[in-house]
Amino acid sequence: MIEVQGLTKRYGRKVAVEDLSFTVQPGVVTGFLGPNGAGKSTTMRMILGLDRPTSGIALVDGRPYRELRAPARHVGALLEARSIHSGRNARNHLLALAATHGVSTRRVDEVIDLVGLREVAGKRAGGFSLGMGQRLGIASALLADPSTLILDEPVNGLDPEGIRWIRDLLRGLAAEGRAILISSHLMSEMALTATHLVVIGRGRLIQETTVEQFVRAASSSRVHVRSPQAAEFAELLAQAGATVSFSPATAGNPATRAVSSIPPQLTISDSIEVAGLPVERIGDLARAHGITLYELSPRLASLEDAFMDITRDAVEFATATPSTRGGNR
Template structure:
């Protein structure tokens, strides 16, 4: 278990982490999310004793990292996959780590097989691709067979097979009761891997929740509806205060239903709408009352990416400018 309480880190006048408290519990994969500059890497470094908190504390299994007698056997970490001696082979790199931490040689061979580096184990790590470097970094993290893993962007550079492999590996390790903290910008992959979430922005905690609760909270009571009388149902829902969006197939629209939009819908053969702000039960009642046939009535959860973008909108430190229009560049 990882426990952070009031964790704060200042660099001069800049606050990188601000009074951050959270718990990473064993038995599940916990995703660590936040925009660039949110303080994720600094937090991970403080967990591992690489940075000293200005204030607050962070414990691994009830102890500071610096107090662990054999850290590699308690915590495995991947913060920078390229933190290797480029002139050494993958096996020699792992052997050096094993010797330092009193880990038997047989464990080196086990992790080489586990991460799929057997065929390149004797090659110099400096010539590795980004994906192979990631696998070596993961092997280093797993070397001590630790109960806790702290991984920063572990799927970076991996091919689809490798991404699926690391997903299954982390789920399997969590099922064994291990504590896993995983940071990644790949929201689709995080949604399939993590159970719990810690979301931060500008160094502060935004939410500590589960993936399911996080996406449900951002869904805004949205319902996907298909009906041969979609335009009529959309008008009824709009009268009830709902926001209705037509699918791209419906006259190429994607805007909130208005009078002109409803007129366009009536002349279209498309049958799909999305209703926000009205529960599916009420939509079904409207359909029954007005004799409207329903093909589909499905509550729609926001994707993890949609939920993340929505909740961190005000916490983004680095934003990109909107692309200039042709008129704006003249």
């Protein structure tokens, strides 16, 4: 179990983490989400005693990491898969770790098989691919059979089979009663792996909730509308304060465009998506202005949609919108 209480970390005038509190419960895979620069890695480092907090405290099984008598048996971590001696083979790397924690050779062989490295266990780790390095890092985290796992981007570099494997592994470990904190930028994978979420931005807690509740809250503000008068209706909705985008069926792709770019002529099958107005208000507007509707339905948001919505104002490194005009490059 992990308990973060009022955690703050400052680097001079820069506040990396500010008054952050959350709990990672046993038996649950908790997704740790946030934009780049949100403070996720700094928080993980403070939990593991690698960075000293300016204020606040982080506890693993009720104690600060530095006070754990056998820390590897309480928490296994993967923060950087490449933090290995490149001249050692995979098995010797794990044997060296095992010797410092009183772990048996038999356990080393067990985790090698568990992560699928049996065929390359005798090869130098410096020649491993990114995916193989990730598997070795996960083996290191699991070596002492800890009750808690902290994994930073564990699916990075894994192929589809490897991604499914780590997903099933984490679910299985949680079912055994372990507390698991996992960060990832792959929202689709997080939606399939985690059941609980901790979302931060600019070092502060934005939301701590379940995946289901997080997605449901985002879905309630999105409505799919189909109408032969889609362009006209989009303008009316925008005037009422809604955010409108559309995806012409004739285009054959799901890319949305802003309401200002709607062409004067739309086919009868064109549809729009509306955010910021409840479905009842949208229906009332259509009736009041004589708009024919073919479809009016709440849209189930993806985890990625929900994440983008809730962290929109917490993005530190925003990407500029590509220009469609020519000019200097």
